[in-house]
Amino acid sequence: MTRVVEMLQAALAAEHATVYCYGAAGAGLRGSAQETARIVMNAHRARRDELAETLTRRGARPVAAEAAYRLPVRVTSEETAAELAAVLEERLVAVYLGLVGVDDPELRRYAALAMQEAAGRAAGWREAAGSAVTSPAFPGLPPSALGPRPGR
Amino acid sequence: MGYSLTVSVSGGRALSRRAVLGGLGGMASANALGGCSSGEGPPAPRPSPDVAVLVAAMTAERGLIAVYEAVLREHAGLAERLNPMLAHHREHLAVLGRHHVPGSTPEVTPAPVVPPAVPKESSQALELLRDAERRAAAARAEDVRRVAPAMAQLLASIGAGEAWHAAVLGEDR
Numbered sequence: 371m372t373r374v375v376e377m378l379q380a381a382l383a384a385e386h387a388t389v390y391c392y393g394a395a396g397a398g399l400r401g402s403a404q405e406t407a408r409i410v411m412n413a414h415r416a417r418r419d420e421l422a423e424t425l426t427r428r429g430a431r432p433v434a435a436e437a438a439y440r441l442p443v444r445v446t447s448e449e450t451a452a453e454l455a456a457v458l459e460e461r462l463v464a465v466y467l468g469l470v471g472v473d474d475p476e477l478r479r480y481a482a483l484a485m486q487e488a489a490g491r492a493a494g495w496r497e498a499a500g501s502a503v504t505s506p507a508f509p510g511l512p513p514s515a516l517g518p519r520p521g522r
Numbered sequence: 523m524g525y526s527l528t529v530s531v532s533g534g535r536a537l538s539r540r541a542v543l544g545g546l547g548g549m550a551s552a553n554a555l556g557g558c559s560s561g562e563g564p565p566a567p568r569p570s571p572d573v574a575v576l577v578a579a580m581t582a583e584r585g586l587i588a589v590y591e592a593v594l595r596e597h598a599g600l601a602e603r604l605n606p607m608l609a610h611h612r613e614h615l616a617v618l619g620r621h622h623v624p625g626s627t628p629e630v631t632p633a634p635v636v637p638p639a640v641p642k643e644s645s646q647a648l649e650l651l652r653d654a655e656r657r658a659a660a661a662r663a664e665d666v667r668r669v670a671p672a673m674a675q676l677l678a679s680i681g682a683g684e685a686w687h688a689a690v691l692g693e694d695r
Contacts, residue, residue, distance in 0.1 A: 463682055466678075467675055467678060467679060467682075470666055470671070470674050470675045470678040471671040471672070471674065471675050472671060473671065475666075475667040475668070476667065478666040478667060478671070478674050478678070479663055479664070479666055479667050481666075481678065482662065482663040482666045482674070482677075482678040482681055482682075483663050485678055485679075485681070485682040485685075486659050486663060486681055486682050486684075486685035487685070488682070489682040489683070489685045489686040489689070490685045490686060490688065490689035491689075492686065493686045493689035493690050493693075494689055494693070497690070497693055504606045504607075504690075505610070505683055505686035505687065505690070506683070507609070507610040507613040507614065507683060508613075508614075508617075508676075508679040508680065508683060509679055509682040509683050509686060510678075510679050510682060511675065511676070511679040515675075516617055
């Protein structure tokens with residue numbers, strides 16, 4: 371499996387999980403937040419389909435969705451439902467960062483824009499969850515990646 | 523010469539170690555910083571796209587810092603809300619600066635950053651910041667096409683941070 375296919379499959383697998391988990395998030399939300407979750411879930415379905423198509427074009431078989439996924443946040447309230455959505459988006463930021471590392475410049479741009487979209491949504495869901503979490507300075511990058519320059 | 527993106531990923535992240543290491547595979551080919559030329563005669567430094575993009579990204583960060591500082595001079599009451607974002611931009615500039623070798627081409631004289639006129643209304647001042655963040659994020663998404671994958675990941679992360687800021691600034695409080 372080439373690296374680009376591997377990164378595309380990772381992004382697709384993450385979008386499958388995101389679509390599934392947004393169902394649970396939406397069920398825990400009310401009113402306009404629930405409507406937002408529905409719209410966002412459809413946007414993730416569209417990303418999922420784009421990624422699957424890109425993989426097919428490259429001669430790879432797109433990874434299938436699992437039957438079920440473990441929710442990273444247990445939904446017990448509207449706040450925890452929003453937190454679940456925030457966590458889903460934050461995970462995607464990190465997953466798409468992997469795709470930014472491929473050799474294909476257009477895929478790099480696609481992934482960078484997907485990261486920005488996910489980051490913007492994460493901000494909105496964090497706000498809705500009432501958590502005062504500000505963004506990390508470098509979303510998606512492990513802190514160790516910003517270490518001192520080797521040899522200095 | 524190079525990238526400080528030394529990676530050792532601790533557990534619990536969605537990003538696999540392999541993903542990051544693979545992304546940094548560009549390191550080997552990314553030693554174009556500083557430029558070089560092949561062929562006859564003395565080597566003439568040739569700016570690599572990475573250096574030009576890096577310098578432009580640093581200029582953009584200086585510009586954002588100037589806008590935040592100008593807004594804070596006019597609206598001190600926004601400090602609690604804006605200071606974390608201003609701090610991010612200073613971190614962005616510092617990390618980008620670690621990748622820039624002074625004296626590498628193109629020779630950089632930082633352009634004087636002219637702070638913009640800040641609206642008296644705080645909501646409009648926040649809008650000014652939001653627009654600046656959006657423009658910066660859009661520019662970083664274009665940048666990633668032009669640089670080596672490792673540098674692209676750094677710039678993409680910065681762009682995601684700016685998109686996050688823009689979203690936060692767009693919310694009514």
